[in-house]
Amino acid sequence: MAGLLAIRIWVVEPAVVDSDSMEPTLNPGSLVFVFKAAPQLSGIHPGDVVVFQSPEDNSTVIKRVVAMGNQTVEVRDAVLFVDGVAPDEPFVDYKSIDGTHFSLRHVPPGEVFVMGDNRERSIDSRDFGTLPLSSLQGLVLGAGR
Structure with a gap:
């Protein structure tokens, strides 16, 4: 039982x-x-789906990392x-967000830019800014890149 509790707490x-x-x-x-x-073990990469506490209300949030430190982001x-190149994002419904724009931003070193896949309904780094890598609580398994 202690082993299962340890797995849940740390893994x-x-x-x-x-x-x-x-x-x-x-x-x-x-x-x-x-x-x-x-x-801590495998690092975080663009395309990873991560969990963190919202900077706005401290609730638990799940979003996709779209850019890392020293990259640029715009919509x-x-x-x-990202860095002037459009990544392949087959999960985004472009028709629902047609005409939206977000001006060019630089992601500071040691931080990430996160967005929801449902761009029309997501409150994300476009609203609250970049997040320190240290604030990420984990990676959602099976959500894929």
Whole structure:
């Protein structure tokens, strides 16, 4: 029993998705598993889906890392550009966000820029800014890049 408790505290913890900001990748009510040791063991990479405390209200939030420190981010007519290149994002519904823009921003070293896959409904780094890597609590397993 102590081993299971230790695994949950330090390694993997279940979480329930409570918003639609990551649809269609993660639906509200879905159970996900958070690999809590990932930031320290394997690092965080663009495309990873991560968990952190919201800088706005301290709630637990799940978003996708779209850019790392020393990269630039902007949204032109709904399309994300990282360092001037549009990454492949088949999960984004561009028709629902057509015409949206976000001016060019530099991600400071040691920080990440996160966005929800449901760009129309997501409150993310476009609203609250970049996040320190140290604030990431884990990687959502199985959410894929």
